[in-house]
Amino acid sequence: MHGTSRWFPVIRSEEIVPRHIAFVQLLDEEIVLWRADDGALNAWENRCPHRGIRLSIGTHAGSEIVCRYHGWRFASGSGSCTLIPAHPSQVPPKAARVRSYQIRERYGFAWIALGDVEGEPSLPELDGLPHLTLRSMTFAAAAADVAATLASEPGIVVHDPYRAVWERMGDAAPMLLLLQPESSAMTTLHAVAGNDLTGAGRLAFLRAHNAWCKEIRPRIVSEESRSAQASR
Amino acid sequence: MIELYDYELSSDAYKARLLLALLGVAWTQRYVEYYPRRQHRAPEFLALSPRGELPVIVDDGTIVDDAQNVLVHLASRHDPTGRWYPQNDAGLTSQVSTWLAFAAALTPTASAARLHDGLLYHHIDVDEARRGAHEQLAVLDEHLWFNEDAGWSWLCTVDQPTIADIACFPDVILAEEGGIELRTYPAIRRWTDRVKAIPGFIAMPGIFPA
Ligand SMILES: N[C@@H](CCC(=O)N[C@@H](CS)C(=O)NCC(=O)O)C(=O)O
Ligand code: FES
Numbered sequence: 001m002h003g004t005s006r007w008f009p010v011i012r013s014e015e016i017v018p019r020h021i022a023f024v025q026l027l028d029e030e031i032v033l034w035r036a037d038d039g040a041l042n043a044w045e046n047r048c049p050h051r052g053i054r055l056s057i058g059t060h061a062g063s064e065i066v067c068r069y070h071g072w073r074f075a076s077g078s079g080s081c082t083l084i085p086a087h088p089s090q091v092p093p094k095a096a097r098v099r100s101y102q103i104r105e106r107y108g109f110a111w112i113a114l115g116d117v118e119g120e121p122s123l124p125e126l127d128g129l130p131h132l133t134l135r136s137m138t139f140a141a142a143a144a145d146v147a148a149t150l151a152s153e154p155g156i157v158v159h160d161p162y163r164a165v166w167e168r169m170g171d172a173a174p175m176l177l178l179l180q181p182e183s184s185a186m187t188t189l190h191a192v193a194g195n196d197l198t199g200a201g202r203l204a205f206l207r208a209h210n211a212w213c214k215e216i217r218p219r220i221v222s223e224e225s226r227s228a229q230a231s232r
Numbered sequence: 233m234i235e236l237y238d239y240e241l242s243s244d245a246y247k248a249r250l251l252l253a254l255l256g257v258a259w260t261q262r263y264v265e266y267y268p269r270r271q272h273r274a275p276e277f278l279a280l281s282p283r284g285e286l287p288v289i290v291d292d293g294t295i296v297d298d299a300q301n302v303l304v305h306l307a308s309r310h311d312p313t314g315r316w317y318p319q320n321d322a323g324l325t326s327q328v329s330t331w332l333a334f335a336a337a338l339t340p341t342a343s344a345a346r347l348h349d350g351l352l353y354h355h356i357d358v359d360e361a362r363r364g365a366h367e368q369l370a371v372l373d374e375h376l377w378f379n380e381d382a383g384w385s386w387l388c389t390v391d392q393p394t395i396a397d398i399a400c401f402p403d404v405i406l407a408e409e410g411g412i413e414l415r416t417y418p419a420i421r422r423w424t425d426r427v428k429a430i431p432g433f434i435a436m437p438g439i440f441p442a
Pocket of ligand 2 (some may be wrong): 048049050051053067068069070071072223
């Protein structure tokens with residue numbers, strides 16, 4: 001699957017709460033995100049280098065993640081093993097290190113790039129504007145199928161396979177719709193609007209977007225059924 | 233004196249054990265071998281509770297059955313603070329009732345999928361059970377997300393957990409044992425962390441402590 005050389009938003013920054021191990025997936029890679037007590041954000045492969053157990057079932061110990069199985073501890077930043085409880089006096093081998101991914105925080109999201117990437121996450125439409133992130137929603141469909149549904153909505157312009165802009169009329173600011181391909185059959189839709197609504201207006205906006213996501217869900221259909229429809 | 237008719241791997245019996253632990257109330261176990269002996273359908277157990285389901289408690293001679301009702305009873309009778317089952321605010325009491333009903337509705341879905349995968353209950357239509365569970369988890373995740381956004385950590389709009397949280401937690405977190413991944417329900421995953429952090433929390437097999 002292509003897409004390793006770009007930044008994808010994977011979660012709203014504020015959902016990576018203290019002492020929590022957030023769990024996402026991008027292009028079939030399972031990833032854990034966690035913030036150390038000093039604020040450093042880590043994005044790691046969801047796999048313990050010891051026996052491959054998922055770190056998402058481990059515990060967050062402040063500046064380390066502790067694996068559920070044999071208690072190996074891995075440090076924020078480097079991902080290096082700091083302690084093997086069965087051999088506490090032994091210096092852990094260099095190879096005992098969790099794979100980490102490039103991560104950035106911008107526009108209210110954590111962004112991950114799986115491979116080499118040029119530049120920084122960028123949403124030029126929102127530069128100079130405030131940004132309000134909305135509730136993300138996961139669909140059991142390929143990114144291309146979600147994008148096709150977005151393209152059929154009035155007012156939405158799909159810019160590339162993973163990015164669409166909803167130009168809102170009047171004084172309303174634009175909204176960016178960003179697709180996170182979890183796998184070939186699952187996609188998460190993130191959204192950020194260029195407004196600074198507060199209070200009841202903000203809540204109504206969040207609720208309306210959430211309702212819209214649920215409304216488009218049944219309209220997202222596979223490419224096969226789209227082409228069958230077109231040839232009819 | 234509280235006797236609890238209990239089975240270690242029963243998510244419903246765990247609801248009672250968890251609340252008893254959080255309340256710090258002593259109890260005595262009456263072991264019922266749910267699997268494979270199906271003692272919950274044996275005549276002696278049916279004489280106690282004709283529904284034939286765990287848990288059942290006998291509290292000073294009063295027989296109480298139904299997992300959610302056991303929580304209501306224990307909180308009403310054994311929580312002097314009244315916080316686990318708030319009854320002096322009608323709106324709040326009604327919120328608790330809604331989520332107790334939601335918890336009960338997880339039995340044929342998330343709980344059934346787990347029994348299918350874990351205890352080999354192969355007569356269960358596991359695809360249908362999982363589909364139903366995903367619909368319910370989507371409702372729960374949305375509810376918890378908007379509650380969090382409004383500053384509430386729990387199922388009900390109150391700054392402490394209630395029996396609603398205790399009733400929903402077991403079948404939600406054990407859903408993964410039934411092949412229902414919680415990854416795409418991030419607000420649920422944060423809530424399960426908070427439940428595990430309640431002082432006095434106890435786990436059961438299949439649930440990792442905090
Ligand atoms: N029997 C164990 C595997 C043994 C094992 O990995 N032990 C842990 C400690 S509990 C360990 O770190 N062993 C030392 C090592 O691998 O260097 C299991 O699979 O659960
Ligand atoms: S699998 Fe992680 S410490 Fe053994």
